[in-house]
Amino acid sequence: MLEKTYDPKPVEESLLRLWEKARLFRSVPRHEGRPFTIVIPPPNVTGALHVGHALDNTLQDAFIRHQRLLGRESCWVPGCDHGGIATQNVMEKQLKAEKIDRHALGREAFLERMQAWTRDCKKTILGQLRRLGCSLDWEREAFTMDDVRAKAVFHAFKTLWEKGLIYRGERLVNWCVRCGTALSDIEVEREERKGALHHIHYALEGGGEGLVVATTRPETMFGDTAVAVNPKDPRWKHMVGKKVLIPFIDRAIPVIEDSYVEFGFGTGALKVTPAHDQNDWEIGQRHGLPALKAIGPDGRLTAEAGSYAGLSREKARDQVAADLEAQGFLRKKEDHKSPVAICYRCNSLIEPLLSLQWFVKQTELAKPALKALDDGRFKIHPENWAKPYRDWLVNIKDWCVSRQIWWGHRIPVWYKGEEKPVVSLESPGAGWTQDPDVLDTWFSSALWPLSVFGWPEHTKDFEYYYPTSTLVTGYEILYLWVARMQMMGLAFEGKVPFAEAVIHGIVRDKSGKKMSKSLGNVVDPLAMMDKYGTDALRFALMAQAHPGKDIAFDEQSVLGARNFVNKLWNSTRFVLMNLPEKAPAGGYKLDKLSRGSLELADRWILSRSQSTLAEAKAHLDAYEPAAAAEAFYTFLWDEFCAWYIELAKGRLLGPEGPQKEATRAILVQILTGMLKALHPLMPFVTEEIYSALKPYAGESSAFVLQGGYHALDSDWSNPEAEKEMSLVMAAVSSIRSVRAQLRVPLDMKIAAVVEGPFAEKVLKTHRAYVTLLAGLESLEPFTARPPQSATAVAEGVTFFIPLAGIIDFAKERERLSKELAKAESDIVKIEAKVKNPDFLSRAPQAQISEAKAQREAACARRDQLKKTLEELS
Secondary structure, eight states: OOOSSOOHHHHHHHHHHHHHHTTTTOOOOOSSSOOEEEEOOOOBSSSSOOHHHHHHHHHHHHHHHHHHHTTOOEEEEOEEBOOHHHHHHHHHHHHHHTTOOHHHHOHHHHHHHHHHHHHHHHHHHHHHHHHTTOOOOGGGOEETTSHHHHHHHHHHHHHHHHTTOEEEEEEEEEEETTTTEEEOGGGEEEEEEEEEEEEEEEOBTTSSOOEEEEESOGGGGGGOOEEEEOTTOGGGGGGTTOEEEOTTTOOEEEEEEOTTSOSSSTTSEEEEOTTSOHHHHHHHHHHTOOOOOSBOTTSBBOGGGGGGTTOBHHHHHHHHHHHHHHTTOEEEEEEEEEEEEEETTTOOBEEEEEEEEEEEOOHHHHHHHHHHHHTTSSEEESGGGHHHHHHHHHTOOOEEOEESSSSSOBOOEEEOTTSOOEEOSSOOSTTOEEOSOEEOHHHHHTTHHHHTTTTTSOOHHHHHHOSEEEEEEEGGGIIIIIIHHHHHHHHHHSSOSEEEEEEEOOEEOTTSOBOOTTTTOOOOHHHHHHHHOHHHHHHHHHTTOOTTOOEEOOHHHHHHHHHHHHHHHHHHHHHHHTSOSSOOTTOOOGGGSOGGGOOHHHHHHHHHHHHHHHHHHHHHHTTOHHHHHHHHHIIIIIIIIIIIHHHHHHHHTSOSSHHHHHHHHHHHHHHHHHHHHHTTTOHHHHHHHHHHHHHHHTOOOSSHHHHOSOOOSSOOOOHHHHHHHHHHHHHHHHHHHHHHHTTOOTTSOEEEEEESTTHHHHHHHSHHHHHHHHTEEEEEEOSSOOTTEEEEEETTEEEEEEOTTTSOHHHHHHHHHHHHHHHHHHHHHHHHHHTOHHHHHHSOHHHHHHHHHHHHHHHHHHHHHHHHHHHHO
């Protein structure tokens, strides 16, 4: 027998031990069939997991458990990512708190600190994944910087080098002054910020009026090497070919024509600074302009800036602007909002900087990935993400893979004087120096589906598990990671590394804002699990995990999911209390039932159970967990518990006999099937309940996953029973609705008369159902409408409910009038909200949909109140 109330903590702790002891999630190569394989998106070793990780890993666990229940060999590989810049930033913050400088500590000592941190962090992260119920093959744990993965990284680098796809060159890169390293284009985020547009006069060489340029960054003018105008712009035709002087330093630069320049922006004259702007760099390449660095890697102005050298970017901007105004060069200054580039890790402003870096040529690598998408070997769910993925591959640029940090795979290139660089893991000999930079963390991550199975060696595991089946990840790393894995897998093995990618959204706060510590809106998944249980958190996330859509997370959703867990527990406990202490030999089976003697409710619930199981399976097959969760919730809460169990109580409390045995068999078999089907979403409570119920179901498997999905012994679909029962339920609901509105408690027996096309059927066949569930003492055919009666209308029937002596009509009219006034007031407020252009343009779609649903509900309530008031008058 189950405990009176469900306490998640001891159940979860016990089951985690049992699952691991049984090696339930261990996968080994088989001879028959292709396995279902997922590699975890390895979390960075930067600390604890957040609610986004909880979503991502619950999705993966649901899909992998689903496949195991289908009987397919399934492997889910765990692991962590070293995290590069992100993890080094964490360590640097720790050192700063200890007043230790990284450079003073030295590279080797710093890396020793990093390794120690990594060991502790991996233990924490993997422990949290266990707590979440993740059915990972724990014996396959991998780390992007362990020896096996290091071997894969070297092999990949060397192969790309030998194919001429990796090179070193000086190019304009995204430089993070705070992190002290280059970043790739897709590691840079865009954010609109307030600034100023400065209109600066560049005098004509030799004297006279020159032209006015408009810029948001006056401090970069010391790196200008030209001023560009559009060749079709008549305003500046007379200046083309002449030279103008940069204020303060009087260096002369040419006025050139380039079609990139926009007529309508600023003055139509663009200062060209090739070393500090990507578009300017491209203009400079077209016109053979030199690139002068006005800002260095430390974010301070260089000697090119003359007396401003040494000032930070920020201070230099203010000082230069003030001096331009003081000396008459600043013609105008206006407020201006513009998108700026920021580091995706530390949110610092990115400085476009000319720098010597390592790059991977991606144009050729992208072609096989494009072909795989176009011919269907690789599919993205939902499909609407396929177009931006394709567009990114079509417009791909070379990937800057070198990082000026210490934590990561060190670039395996050695230099010695004028000799040709050598690619080697070890030093080629005396006098050789290794490149100090490390590879972008996404380089090793791009090899993850290959390297976790021992690549470049073609091990037994690699031959069996590669290519993998499905990748589950967020849309924010579709280009950073998904595309690069596809390119690498195809480049090295000629096969897509996974056939499908399931893309989910970001978990935001309940108002749709991105979670951040500074906003104080971060949700700790461990706190949610401690408070409500792991299954509640998992189900709350799955119920909102619509493909590719963001989740507006509200703690109330977890509370609702916990209530669902409790409902499942309590309903099973009720069933067990009505079963004999000892299960019959072979358990209760549906094949022993006499179909002809089954009641409408029996035929209905068996049909609904069968269709719900099929619907949920189809949704999980299609990677639609939210739809599966809704199917389970609707059936178990709204149909099985709310209706069938209530109708079954009479037979369960009655004498022993065929009717009682049939009811027991139906309850046991439906619950067992639902527990198994719900297991991928809520593994703990379903496992615990299954262990108590399985003897009565005639099952002997130690765990849900070992028994597989429940198979009904025959076809129980019955559309006619479903239709008829829906009419009964609608009839009962209509009476309940009137009772609730007039505050007539369900335990107070009332009378009703009925008329309509379905009335005869109700009276002859379903009178017992309606009187029991609607709380009626009598139900009679209509002859005349009773005085002082309310009306309840459903499809095919109209009920008249006499209320004399049951309610105070005057008080009810007064109360309902107040409720009607409030409902109409609510409608006015909601209408104003949903018609507000600001709300419609700025609010998340979920909030807009919720507001519209509130309006519909308020209107329906108003209409019902008006109808009831009319009847009471």
